[in-house]
Amino acid sequence: MNYETPHLGNEKVYALPGSSEQPRRWGRIALIAGAVLVVLIAGWMFLRPAPKQAANVQQLPSVTVAIPGRSSVARVVSATGSLAARREMPVGVAGEGGLVTRVLVEPGQWVGAGQVLATVDRSVQQQTAASLSAQISAAKADAGIAQSQYERAQSLVGRGFISKADLEQKAATRDAAVARVRIAQASLAEQQARNGRLDIRAPEAGLVLTRAVEPGQIVSSGSGVLFRMAKAGEMEMRAEVAESELPGISVGTPAQVTPVGSTKSFPGTVWQVSPVVDPTSRRGIARITVAYNKELRPGGFASATITGGTNTAPVLPNSAIQTDASGNFVYVVGSGDKVERRAIKTGEVSDRGVAIVDGITGTEKIVLSAGAFLSPGQKIKPILSKQ
Template identity: 30%
Template sequence: MRAPFLILLVFLLAGCGGKDEAADETAADSSALPVSLAPAQQQAMARTVLVSGPVTAYEEMQLGVEISGQRVTALPVDVGQWVKKGQVLLQLDHRTLDSELAQADASLRQAQASQELARMNYERSAKLAAQQLISASSLDELRANRINAEAQTATARAARDAAKLRRDFADLRAPADGLISKRLVQPGQVVSAGTELLRLIRDGRLEWRAELPENQLADVAVGNTIELRYAGQVVTGSIRAVTPGVDAQTRTGTLYADLPTPGPLKPGVYVEGRIVTGDGQALTIPTAAIVQRDGHNYVFTVTDKQQASRHRVSTGQAVQGRTAILEGLKAGDQVVVEGAGFLGEGDRVRVVTTPKASDAKAAAQ
């Protein structure tokens, strides 16, 4: 009777041990974090370069006057005003200049009268000389008087033109159509020649400039499209010029992109631009699968033992919820998407299937 009893005891103990192991496995499964997986796959993606730069005026003209010691009497424009070519932007006190111009006009008329008299005297004398009624020396003297009168008229005309030019300098006119961007003078102020008084953005034209390292500068070319995000809008432009070389100190080059006019961008705004350099293929994963820690990007995969394994990756551009992976993964690798932000190296996980959108909507209802 002892032998059957021992056998029965062994079976009972074995049964208890199996229940404990099953309970341990159930507890382990319940403690594992549920995650979903998605494969890394190749897809068509435009090649882009991200860089930041300022918006500046394509051509900003510094305007001033060419005479000194005159007081500003009128300033009919202000900052932000659109002006036309030839429009008066500023007027100086021109009373003295008007007086000088009037004096120069009078001197010119006097010289013209003397020239006309000298001409008539010479013509009459030439007829008399043909009849040998006056000497040749007298005719030569009259000819010299005529030439001298013509020279005096030319001198007076040049003086009149100079006086008129100085009078015109009293009115500062717009050299081109454009937008007044700065005003550095006030009415009543006495100004000097060469001093900047106003600034004009020619044709209101703006451009975007960016500094690129030499490895990225080789990827961009004239005609590439740029996209600038500002104030909730996307402004599209195109690259007009790229520097042919790089700076020896900074190892960077500059690109210049034309912007639409008018537009929401303002001079001095610093914005990030996306430069589309062409079409290509890229290895992509869902952006939600990327975890940033310690200043680096990581993704998690699941081992055969249902444990999380962390991998450092190098990322590229992100488009429509997917991010390009430059290094760290290969096509077909399964990465953790949902739950990736809560994982650590070696954590136990339980792979679940992400419900379809229709199932999730039905469940929500």
């Protein structure tokens, strides 16, 4: 066979069988294939999913928690109730009554003790009094004659013109005449007292609250209440307090009373705490006395805050407290950073937060926020906050 030998320049070169050119080409192919394989392995390592355990760690929610401790909390009792006169005085007809001639006061007026509120016609009673006065004059005249007769009889006894028996009879006649004078005087005084009771008067100084009588009206002892008064103008709020709150309220406890529709509060003091509890509502009455003010209208509705001492309790922000059909609760971080549901009972609310009177001690880690997105048993990543 003829074989061409390699030439330099532009002449074709033919590899002879068994020459080194063919192994060199296969080496280059192997090198390229290895590089591609390395790239594929690196891409797979980069794109492959992370281990399940590591994914769980990255997905744990970060939640802010705090250890609230215990704080001094003012014991404040909130209550609602009605306003009334502290000592309400109903005024009616004390005498026999009659036709009302004048009404001298209006609701809202201040009156003094014994002041006339209304007058009743007394023309008939005045005539009766005049008759009794005349009877007194007649009885005095009879008594004067009897006294003169007795004195003359005394002078005649010594001369023997009349007996001692006649003298004693004259003395008895005189005494009877004097007694009739006293009877007539007593009758006149009684009638004058009756006439005085025809006037409807204020029993004590105070404020007129209502008026239920007009001139021309016929009144009697059965007419009922004609005026209502507040003694000395003193008002009170009859606050309805839950049975559980009553033991913490005592006489002298300060309070603030706010009438409905007003933003103004009036200072007051508890002057009486009900000794009984309503068996139906399980509430008692705390009576709060307040000074008179035109904005405090008897019969109106009001709210009150009664401050009675202090106690210690954990205080939490509103965001930490959750509520559902079962009541109020918080989430507590337990072992393994898992949240646990803890039922609580709330107390006083202040600018600092809500006092927790039952359910936690204050040493637990409490979830401050995001509680609505958690569920019992869920594992979290707690971040401790300093309140």
